[in-house]
Amino acid sequence: MPFILEGLAAEEPVAVAVPRGNLNLIREALGERAAAEVRLLDMGEAGRNPGRIIPSVLRAFADLHPGTHVRIIGEPIWPGRSATEYPACLQHEALINLAFAGRDATILCPYDVERLDPVVIKDAEETHPVIVDASGTRTSSRYEVDHVLRECNQPLPPPEDAATMRYGHDLHPDPLTRVRDFAAEYAARSGLSGDRLDDLRLVASELAANSLDHGGGSGVLRIWREDGRVVFDIGDAGHITDPLAGRHPADTHQLGSRGLLVTHLLGDLVRVHTGPAGTTTRVYFDVNGDA
Known part of the structure; x- marks a missing residue:
């Protein structure tokens, strides 16, 4: 006071x-x-x-x-x-x-x-x-x-039972659609619905787009259930060097993707591990508002 x-x-x-x-x-x-x-x-x-x-x-x-x-x-x-x-x-x-x-x-x-x-x-x-x-x-x-x-910035613990898909321009003619559909279908079966399902679809697409543009052109998506949440992560060969990446307010003059900012704004929890060997971004979505 x-x-x-x-x-x-x-x-x-x-x-x-x-x-x-x-x-x-x-x-x-x-x-x-x-x-x-x-x-x-x-x-x-x-x-x-x-x-x-x-x-x-x-x-x-x-x-x-x-x-x-x-x-x-x-x-x-x-x-x-x-x-x-x-x-x-x-x-x-x-x-x-x-x-x-x-x-x-x-x-x-x-x-x-x-x-x-x-x-x-x-x-x-x-x-x-x-x-x-x-x-x-x-x-x-x-x-x-x-x-x-x-x-x-420690390696994230691996999931016990995740559905996995690899994506890239050399693997699919439209990799972002494949990523969105794969993640959304799993999340819907797990109980996520409405706007939150749309949010998950958008975040998955934004992170995959970052992989295609900045992470070596390909990546791996894993998605699973954990403690009342749908969790997915994207792994690729990119290296995030700015410790505030995704935490800078949106700049209307910025060109290109704001994928990591969108991820932080929409996810219920976000964890990132990054280094010269690559980056994993993990996003948690509460099902029915319960962690």
Whole structure:
């Protein structure tokens, strides 16, 4: 609350993106009049996939106020995040300072020290240059985002039972149609429907197009069911060198594909492993809204 009220007193734009329970507490503490001056977002919805928080929450708000100092509260890690989600959350936290380099913004990331695993709190000291706790404000002696990003870029565990297809211009006359149909048919049999099925079809097509254009001209699609989700990944020979790839807000002047950004915006969770030997992009879609 002091962080928010100080911002409002200085007439600075303020945004708060936290899970719904905490959002309700903040709204109540602010009161109706002050709450109307703050951009309030449910992080459980806006940040369900941690990979979309930078482009669609943090940068989306900051970019509305060019040349102005902004304050943002973002809580991407809360009790209840799964072990599958956590590496993506940790990677997101490590990328924030890189995404905001040279910009006039202060971002506060709350951590529930009573309910989160102590390992999570230790990780936070590696992804944040400044720590605020019961003892006051201090510089983090463990701040080391490059190490965190290397640790987050690990090979993804192989699926136990996946339907697989290879695609490429040398294999099919219309590989993107084959990829879309293969993925959508499997997902539909697994219970995905409506707009979410259309989203999966689009993401599969965008990632496969990246393979054809930038990943050696071919790739492998694997799709399977896992814990109430339809999961698929695309593997190819490409190497992503920009750590913020897929997290830059859409640029209307950009030519070519925005496939990885579309993937982050539409998927319920996205994991990427990349290196000189190739890239695997894994996307999770919740069936019936349940993880």
